Amino acid sequence: DAEITQSPRHKITETGRQVTLACHQTWNHNNMFWYRQDLGHGLRLIHYSYGVQDTNKGEVSDGYSVSRSNTEDLPLTLESAASSQTSVYFCASSPGPYTEAFFGQGTRLTVV
């Protein structure tokens, strides 16, 4: 069955380190998204991509970057991890405009 997977599921890192969270989908969806979820804020969009070589900033993109070299993967990089980036991160994909999104299981990141 097609799916979307995130790895790792849990990670603890130190302030200042570079961290990369992986997202892989097997639906061949063009659209991929990264959100972070924090208490009281719901889900906030970090970055998104509409296809290979396309990346766009969301509402909370500072300190994060993404790259899209193929259809299946959209890795999220924290350039220099900060305690404010402790959160649960969700990757999602959708087949096209104005359609439902499919979410991964999430990565819980703790920055100490």
Added chain:
Amino acid sequence: SQQGEEDPQALSIQEGENATMNCSYKTSINNLQWYRQNSGRGLVHLILIRSNEREKHSGRLRVTLDTSKKSSSLLITASRAADTASYFCATDRMDGNKLTFGTGTQLKVEL
């Protein structure tokens, strides 16, 4: 900034009762979607209603959309303990191909 705001933030009901959650948003939309999130899990899509639709049903779910008031409601009928979860509305704006989520309603269904 959040596009959608759910109300109430938390709701506790007995099994068999109906649960109603509301969502308000700020800008013009192409569609509005509802998602469910069980504790510690990813979000699961429940239903999508387009801006030219007023009501939609899916099993025990009924969604309404009032674009003049920029609001939507999700009704879960005959609730079950397994419906215990957080529910989020998400708007897909006319000027973008990406979802903006509200802060969610935590629903607890007690036996």
